[in-house]
Amino acid sequence: MAPPSAIDIEGVTDTEAIAIPDPLSINGIASQRLKAGRLIAGTAAGTSSSQFKSPTIGKPKAKRWDHYLTVESKSRHPSALKGAAVHLKKPGLISLGGGIPLAENFPIEEISVKVPTAPHFSEKEARETGTVLTAGKYDASEGSSVYDLSIALNYGQGTGSAQMLRFITEHTELVCNPAYADWGCTLTVGSTSSLDKSLRTFCERGDVVLAEEYTYSSAVETASSLGLDFIPIKMDSEGLLPEHMDEILNQWDEKARGARKPHVLYTVPTGQNPTGATQSASRRKAIYRVAQKHDIYIFEDEPYFFLQMQPYTGPSSPSVPAPQSNEAFLRSLAPTYLSMDVDGRVMRMDSFSKVIAPGTRVGWITASEQIIERVIRANESSVQNPSGISQIILFKLLDEHWGHAGYLQWLINLRMEYTSRRDVLLAACEKFLPRDLVTWDPPAAGMFLWLKVDHTKHPAVSTKPLLDIEEEIYLAAVEEGVLVAKGSWFIAQRGGFVSQELFFRATFAAESEEKMAFAIERFGVAVRKNFGLV
Template identity: 35%
Template sequence: MPYMEEQAAPMDFTKYFSVETVNRQRSALKVLRPYFEIPGMVSFGTGIPHPSTFPVNAMTISIPFAEKSVFIPGYNSLEPESLLPLAPYTAPSKAEPLIPDLADALSYSATYGAKHLLVWLKESIKRIHAPKYDDWEVCLTAGNTDGTDAVLRTLCNRGDTMLVEEFAYPGLLSPAATQGINCVGVPMDTDGVKADALDELMENWDEATQGRTPKLILMVPTCSNPCGMTMSEQRKRDVYRVAQKWDLLIVEDDPYCFLQIRPNGADSPIIPTFISLDTDGRVIRIDSFSKIVAPGSRLGYISAHKVLAEKLMNSRESATQCPSGFSVAAISAVLRAWGGHEGFEQKYIPYISDIYAKRCLNMISLLERYAPASTIEIPKGSGGMFLWVRLKIESHPDVNKRSADEIEQSVFQTMIEDRVLCVPSVYFKAPSKTVLTREEAARNSYLRISFALPPPEEMEEGAKRMGKSLRKEWQVEA
């Protein structure tokens, strides 16, 4: 029989995969995606800004090779007639910080980002956060996810430990796990991470059983995702002191900073941030335009001690290289059109935060109206996009028969049957060194409600459905 070449076997790609690829954890929230697609579902699931808040609702681009300009539609603006009237143009003076210009923006920029925008952002950080030391620097990122990637790659090795909030953003937990960084949650109360719990955790850290001693803590201190909590100034001071004691770096991931509800609106200053309290240069602050301007801008910025800022940016040289020039030009022009710093701080932030504040307070009053008080504990709400509603598992009929996690899952499933989607707290739970008693666990179960996106009538319908599910679960009369 003549020699015959066998049919080539399909390639086995797995042998080419890196350790990261083999161990990759994707965001836990991805498993919820099929539920979003159920017809008629009211979703309190995602923290996506409403497109009506996007800063640009249409544009035209002038295309030399096509010898014409073309219109690009946007939210509620489907034809060229809906373009807002073109304002007379005055070229920015050299002294003006914001200089939108495509001839520059469409070429390679420095990794730190377009200089004019950096100057503006540095001034903005100074005006709003007023860092207490001199050697800080600002650099651009391609959004907060990119910023977080820069921080993790720059500071952490496989096997390192990073402290995070007890309930943390899956978009942080999953890349950390993929990179082999062990996240450990620090217990929280309604004011965020507890300083004494942090101190105790560090005091009792045992490398032999717990792995490498943590060298940084990452928090979302304002209107946090998932908890919607905002840390008070005092709590920040307390946590900062503990960080000093144990020489921890603090990563302040603060995309919702400007969405906080302030007692007297724009007249109240924002709650002092970690970077504004920092005297040592141990705070890395990550800002983003995603939540207050548009997620699709993929534009953010990091403020940190210049030694750290340089290392963070060096890491981007071989990653994103620099943010999109279309984004830089457009966002610079938007900030200029809004009236620079004054317009941003005095007019735009109050406007955008008010949109979410109203939604937040509306959601709270809907829950108060439709959900039986014996089933959930409704938080005060601090703005942003999320409410963190505690399930009163301790009064659930099955409290002695099933675990808190099982009851939480059952509540979630009942709500899905009733066509309303909230995210159970289990999806946000960071690995923890704390063992809860059965009673403690019953008091530590939550739903994350995102109120950012649904139209008002859907919010009400969603709250009604939640009430119905909760009554079923807790066997409470209507």
């Protein structure tokens, strides 16, 4: 049975009188879909966010970024084979043009997954009362779904499937509501791939990128392989300091620095890895103003955005109750750079890795249509699109099963889970760590606790390099039976910058609550021993 071969909308009768609510609400999305009609998107169907966005009347257009696009990015041309897919919607067309295999030769007839049913999200509930979702090979042709294995298992477009792109576009509008008109999304193979594409689009070899002084180590390594260096911006408990960013840019001397003035900022604004810092609304606005002043393009990397937790109330105080509705949850979230971006100078990178599962390898980028088009061209000649099996499983779970409302309930559930785990780790720190030597700021988001060790009190501080003391504590912790990450692994500027402070990163995402308490107790023993207190 042949699958549908192009994207289209099948008209739905008797919808003319539908009053569409505010599109930036879950009911608005449902009504918008009903008004639009049934989505028909077949194998390798071309698609874009413009097909699924609500009207953008009154919003400005994004700036153009031709002056920052790299030689590599400018040299990319549309795929001739991918572009030919536009003709597949012609009725009666027989295609001998593309090497798209017949679905009858795919040895997978059906897949099924068992998932929780909102709001019963615990592993025990999912095991006992969860729902089994099934995807067959020809569900779309037979009318039981808009997405099936004949489509998902075949070649796709650089945007990802229309079915997942629709959900992503609606979700982005619901959460971020971009402030300009010509924005769009494209799927990617996770955030690291997103960053690789972003750097290749904006940075030539020899360029430098602004970033927090401590940042995600894989981001540094991705940039390094492209011939790029990170320039560290000082931080406090809210993340990077806009005044230091402004100072760096005001005083930039290309001859002395050996590089042109930075034009890209890489930042993890929420639950920053490794420090756990979360930028407040006022901090983000201040950073955005500096970016406007110096014409900086912002890479907003937000894998931990939905791991924002309830306020920390202390080891013996009752926790703050969960948000009482999806709307209250959305209102509680920190504003995004994308939501305040009137210029189109922000590329937001999202991922399902931290909120569904890392192995899905599905993320997405949101930016102006000019930049999205460049990223799609890069996808076409590299990863093509995320795994079709991952996309159809996510579609079944998020779109057909949970819907936007159920997905937000899942995210609320995650918020409370991570709040509980963070509080357990902090209580263990209060109980087992020597407070005169180890200090920390309770994180408001993410999955990391940044522990500062006062090395000035170490008995060998005058005779041993700081990195040697760090290594000794690290190995002593391993000897006691706990693994923590060394702060030096996360230094943004490799080679030229030497930290004057000593940090370790602990996560509250990886182990049971009981094991986390044991781990912190062991780390406390290691620190005391290394400082000669035991």
